Amino acid sequence: MPDLSQRHTFGIASRCRVLHEFCSVQQLLDLYPRETPCYIMGEGSNTIFTEDYDGQVLVNKIAGVEVCHEPGGVSLRVGAGENWHTLVAYTVEQGWGGLENLALIPGSVGAAPIQNIGAYGLEAGERIREVEVVDVATGRQFSLTQSECRFGYRDSIFKRAEAQSWVVTYVHFWLAEDIAPVTAYAELAALDNPTPVDIFNKVIDVRQQKLPDPAVLGNAGSFFKNPTITTTQYNELKKTHPAIPGFVVSDQQVKVPAAWFIDRAGFKGQCKDGVCCYHRQPLVLVNQHHATGQALLAMARAIQHKVVQLFSVTLSPEVRLLGKQGRVEL
Numbered sequence: 001m002p003d004l005s006q007r008h009t010f011g012i013a014s015r016c017r018v019l020h021e022f023c024s025v026q027q028l029l030d031l032y033p034r035e036t037p038c039y040i041m042g043e044g045s046n047t048i049f050t051e052d053y054d055g056q057v058l059v060n061k062i063a064g065v066e067v068c069h070e071p072g073g074v075s076l077r078v079g080a081g082e083n084w085h086t087l088v089a090y091t092v093e094q095g096w097g098g099l100e101n102l103a104l105i106p107g108s109v110g111a112a113p114i115q116n117i118g119a120y121g122l123e124a125g126e127r128i129r130e131v132e133v134v135d136v137a138t139g140r141q142f143s144l145t146q147s148e149c150r151f152g153y154r155d156s157i158f159k160r161a162e163a164q165s166w167v168v169t170y171v172h173f174w175l176a177e178d179i180a181p182v183t184a185y186a187e188l189a190a191l192d193n194p195t196p197v198d199i200f201n202k203v204i205d206v207r208q209q210k211l212p213d214p215a216v217l218g219n220a221g222s223f224f225k226n227p228t229i230t231t232t233q234y235n236e237l238k239k240t241h242p243a244i245p246g247f248v249v250s251d252q253q254v255k256v257p258a259a260w261f262i263d264r265a266g267f268k269g270q271c272k273d274g275v276c277c278y279h280r281q282p283l284v285l286v287n288q289h290h291a292t293g294q295a296l297l298a299m300a301r302a303i304q305h306k307v308v309q310l311f312s313v314t315l316s317p318e319v320r321l322l323g324k325q326g327r328v329e330l
């Protein structure tokens with residue numbers, strides 16, 4: 001049984017029935033599905049195998065970067081199996097701005113549109129022009145425009161039921177020459193007239209200070225999404241917690257950092273059975289020492305439970321949790 005521990009960055013010891021890498025659409029269609037259940041993945045930085053997976057794992061390795069200079073900017077068509085950070089570094093080296101805020105996010109290019117990766121004031125969906133997809137259930141190949149992808153906060157059409165058998169094969173980006181630097185985020189606001197290289201370096205610096213390197217300490221980045229609550233609930237919480245941070249999403253909604261709730265609930269730096277709530281960023285759970293899936297789920301459920309109890313706010317996982325037969329919920 002193939003070993004999965006090096007295939008997902010949280011690193012829980014686990015195996016699957018069969019594993020194949022595919023380098024082309026044809027190879028994918030030939031392989032799919034020899035076994036069920038079947039899981040399509042990239043680099044496993046948002047996937048946690050909590051136990052042995054009794055199915056087939058298909059790993060996207062479709063490579064290639066095609067560049068086209070067009071009036072007003074550069075368009076790129078990138079194989080879904082390319083590494084995300086390598087792509088960002090390449091564009092910045094070429095002098096093309098637009099992706100620099102998303103430096104050092106682990107994972108593959110093909111996974112970027114799935115949860116619409118975002119950091120430091122930018123989401124990948126803002127630079128994606130088109131996504132090429134194959135529906136492995138029918139073999140049909142088609143493209144979605146940016147608006148058809150229905151990008152939202154850690155969300156897209158690719159998370160909906162209708163997209164269950166879609167595999168992203170290529171992603172097209174549009175990097176306009178006149179893109180303004182995105183510096184609204186506190187950590188970037190202090191930069192004076194920054195170039196894409198300046199932002200790229202600063203983002204790497206900030207990320208390395210806050211987030212554990214998965215090559216050193218197993219983790220999957222933010223375990224939970226930042227919850228959006230009603231303005232009424234936010235104002236109620238503010239009465240008892242005047243320092244509660246919040247970002248206005250609309251007239252009726254405020255997004256509150258999950259890290260703040262987890263920190264106030266007392267989990268920051270806590271460890272149990274090899275799983276820790278990271279001491280510098282409590283939204284990240286880490287595999288401190290031979291963590292099992294059970295220990296991870298227990299820690300995540302304890303956090304969820306306490307946050308509901310204290311604040312009446314439900315935290316939803318950002319990561320994809322997999323059990324023996326497929327997806328598991330908290």
Ligand code: FAD
Nearest residue numbers: 041042043044045046047107108110111117118168220221
């Ligand atoms: P995987 O974990 O392999 O897959 C993730 C999901 O996408 C799964 O549901 C999988 O089935 C699906 N999928 C993967 N490839 C395809 C495909 N080709 N077609 C269809 N479905 C596919 N995320 C952020 O948004 N912002 C951050 O700042 C950030 N920081 C992180 C920091 C650390 C240290 C870590 C470990 C993770 C971080 N993440 C962040 C999460 C992660 O990097 C992203 O979700 C990334 O896009 C996952 O890429 P992957 O290839 O590893 O995906």
Ligand code: EPU
Nearest residue numbers: 119120221222224225226245257259260263280281282283
């Ligand atoms: N906070 C605390 N205690 C802490 C740390 C943070 O209370 O120990 C509170 C503070 O109020 C702080 C706030 O949380 O201002 C936000 O913290 P941070 O700037 O570190 O960002 P985040 O909201 O926790 C999000 C993303 C990250 C992304 C960063 C930067 C989500 C779920 N997470 O984290 O994405 O890198 O912003 O833009 O939206 C990921 O998705 O895996 C990920 C790492």
